[in-house]
Amino acid sequence: MNSLEHVNVTVTEPQRTADLLCDIFDWQIRWQGATQNDGYTVHVGQADAGDSYLALYQAQQSHPNKQQQHQTVCNLNHLAVVVDDLDQIESRVKAQDIECYSYGDYDPGKRFYFNLPDQLEVEVVAYPVTQG
Numbered sequence: 001m002n003s004l005e006h007v008n009v010t011v012t013e014p015q016r017t018a019d020l021l022c023d024i025f026d027w028q029i030r031w032q033g034a035t036q037n038d039g040y041t042v043h044v045g046q047a048d049a050g051d052s053y054l055a056l057y058q059a060q061q062s063h064p065n066k067q068q069q070h071q072t073v074c075n076l077n078h079l080a081v082v083v084d085d086l087d088q089i090e091s092r093v094k095a096q097d098i099e100c101y102s103y104g105d106y107d108p109g110k111r112f113y114f115n116l117p118d119q120l121e122v123e124v125v126a127y128p129v130t131q132g
Helices: 014-025 086-095
Strands: 006-010 028-035 039-045 053-058 079-082 100-106 109-116 120-126
Touching: 014 028, 014 039, 014 053, 014 086, 014 109, 086 100, 086 109, 086 120
Parallel strands: 006 053, 079 120
Antiparallel strands: 028 039, 039 053, 100 109, 109 120
16 A cells, blocks of 8 residues: 655744644644754644654755755645534634635535645645435
C-alpha cells in the first residue's frame, strides 16, 4: 500500500501556525523539535490519522545553494482539509479573527478558504453523507 506520510511546509512561525491548526481542526502536535540546518519543526495532524501529518518547518541557517535552503515560504497552492461540520470550522476560523472567502457549493460538496500566517491557504471542504 502506498500512502502520503507528510507534507513539509516552510513557515516563519511553526508553533503559531501549529496552534491555529490545532484550535481550528482539533488536531494535535505529534512531534516538535530541532531539525536540519539548525531549524525547528512542528508536526501536526489528527490523533487517529495513522502516519499522516503536516510538518511546519523553520530554517535558522542559510546555505550557499539556495535550492537546498528549505526556506521558501508557502510555495504551494493550498492545503485541503475535509471536515464533518463546515459551519463549526468556519466559526472557529472566524474566532481567530481570520477572514473566510471563496465560498462554494459544488458537486459533490461545499467549501470555503482562509489563509494562515505566511499566506498559507487552506481549503475547508465538506461532503454530504451518503446513505448506503
